[in-house]
Amino acid sequence: MRYDVFGRTGLRVSEIALGTGTFGTGWGHGADAAESGRIFDAYAEAGGNFIDTADVYQFGQSEELLGGLLAGRRESFVLASKYTSGSSPNADRLVTGNSRKAMVASVEASLKRLRTDRIDIYWAHHPDGLTPSEEIVRGFDDLARAGKILYAGLSNFAAWRLSRAVTVAEMTRSVPIAAAQFEHSLVHRHPEADLLPASEALGLGVVTWSPLGGGMLTAKYRQGEKGRAEGFGGKVFRPEDTAQRTDILDTVLAVAAELGATPDQVAVAWAGTHGTVPMIGPRSLAQLKSNLGATTLELSSEHLDKLDAASDLELAAPPRRRMRWGANEVRRVVP
Numbered sequence: 001m002r003y004d005v006f007g008r009t010g011l012r013v014s015e016i017a018l019g020t021g022t023f024g025t026g027w028g029h030g031a032d033a034a035e036s037g038r039i040f041d042a043y044a045e046a047g048g049n050f051i052d053t054a055d056v057y058q059f060g061q062s063e064e065l066l067g068g069l070l071a072g073r074r075e076s077f078v079l080a081s082k083y084t085s086g087s088s089p090n091a092d093r094l095v096t097g098n099s100r101k102a103m104v105a106s107v108e109a110s111l112k113r114l115r116t117d118r119i120d121i122y123w124a125h126h127p128d129g130l131t132p133s134e135e136i137v138r139g140f141d142d143l144a145r146a147g148k149i150l151y152a153g154l155s156n157f158a159a160w161r162l163s164r165a166v167t168v169a170e171m172t173r174s175v176p177i178a179a180a181q182f183e184h185s186l187v188h189r190h191p192e193a194d195l196l197p198a199s200e201a202l203g204l205g206v207v208t209w210s211p212l213g214g215g216m217l218t219a220k221y222r223q224g225e226k227g228r229a230e231g232f233g234g235k236v237f238r239p240e241d242t243a244q245r246t247d248i249l250d251t252v253l254a255v256a257a258e259l260g261a262t263p264d265q266v267a268v269a270w271a272g273t274h275g276t277v278p279m280i281g282p283r284s285l286a287q288l289k290s291n292l293g294a295t296t297l298e299l300s301s302e303h304l305d306k307l308d309a310a311s312d313l314e315l316a317a318p319p320r321r322r323m324r325w326g327a328n329e330v331r332r333v334v335p
Helices: 033-045 057-069 100-114 133-145 159-171 195-202 213-218 243-259 263-274 285-296 301-311
Strands: 003-005 012-014 017-019 050-052 078-083 119-124 149-155 177-183 205-209 277-280 330-332
Touching (some): 017 033, 133 159, 263 277
Parallel strands (some): 119 149, 205 277
């Protein structure tokens, strides 16, 4: 596993993050405790050190399982969690959203489930349409000064809101907004028009989720599998419902065949060429092992051109600069 220096922080994180939204069965679709443990251990053995969770994942079960799995090795991992949606199906309005009250209540509950004294990266999971950036920034600063969190980040926020929050933090000398998280894949390239260039210009560390399009880019749905198409009620899923998406998947399969790889490895490897940390979310040990094969896959310029051409959205932005580095290098991606 190779490692990146994360934005303008001093954190050295593995090139692939492990998303743990599938740890637990509270949503009716996920991995039980035993399988979650096998996934976690195999990721760690491969050199992975970047773990991402949220209070809402499996209604708190993801954090609870991680609390046990991290015991005795907490300092070997960068632990990130999120607040906004609450940890129960009927969470009260005062403990959901982005307010400082919701933030404080959520972080205290997450710390108990995770069995730790602080969260390394704490994300606002998504905007609530109500709370101003100033309140979010001040809340993060309070938590950082109290030692509850080390770094702050925004997940699924628009580029303009991301930029404003970073600026507010700078102007008020609050804990910096150090990171951004958003969806990015061959079937969702829209962030290349704004979020990716904004994050690079602001010096943010970037985590991108769903590099497999909710599993679509593995081609498993062509084989009749259900996965997230039904397991999560169709959420976090990109169906193969357009001619272009069919062309994208056909191209992924063709490139995989040329390389003797699997389609998921091609999709994750492509996502990793954008100066970001792709986050995988396997539900089984077999899925994890296959996904991690992307770390040894080398996509040539010709392969990248084919994948880019098939997925092109004619975005009003210059082509992204590709990131390549040696097996033992630590890279820094800042403007």
